Amino acid sequence: MANLMRFLSLSILVWFSLDGLHAQEEGLASYYHKRFHGKVSSSGRIHDAEELVAAHRTHPFGTFLRVTNLSNLKSVIVCVTDRGPRRKSRIIDVSYSAAELLGFISKGIEKVRVEVVPGIPDLRYLDLIYPKMPYLDAAKFRSAIPYRMDY
Numbered sequence: 001m002a003n004l005m006r007f008l009s010l011s012i013l014v015w016f017s018l019d020g021l022h023a024q025e026e027g028l029a030s031y032y033h034k035r036f037h038g039k040v041s042s043s044g045r046i047h048d049a050e051e052l053v054a055a056h057r058t059h060p061f062g063t064f065l066r067v068t069n070l071s072n073l074k075s076v077i078v079c080v081t082d083r084g085p086r087r088k089s090r091i092i093d094v095s096y097s098a099a100e101l102l103g104f105i106s107k108g109i110e111k112v113r114v115e116v117v118p119g120i121p122d123l124r125y126l127d128l129i130y131p132k133m134p135y136l137d138a139a140k141f142r143s144a145i146p147y148r149m150d151y
Helices: 002-022 096-102
Strands: 024-031 053-055 064-069 075-082 090-094 109-116
Touching: 024 096, 064 090, 064 096, 075 090, 075 096, 090 096, 090 109
Parallel strands: 024 090, 053 075
Antiparallel strands: 024 109, 053 090, 064 075, 064 109
């Protein structure tokens, strides 16, 4: 009974910790204009238009997000380094190079899907879900076969 309770509590813990991995949101995305290149972002980093970075309202700095353009299904992974966008109708601002890769520079805004990409801290429970198989080194149990036999 105690083992069953331990298993259930561990299952609940893993379920709630991995629940945020599948969070998605869809909405409008815009991009940083080139004039913001070299300016300080909310995280204190200098914004570089060539980096794959983004501004999001709720995700912590350093979170990696997969942004997918829903009109052409192009996708890019960006890192959250800023807060925004200022317009409430938009869910994310991406850098100029990320918008180029997504293919919406000419439009200015585009409907996208934003998903969290799991990082190292989020994968700490994978050993519990997929346990490692024990490895037995059988080399030390093999007998030495002589190359030459004397009769």
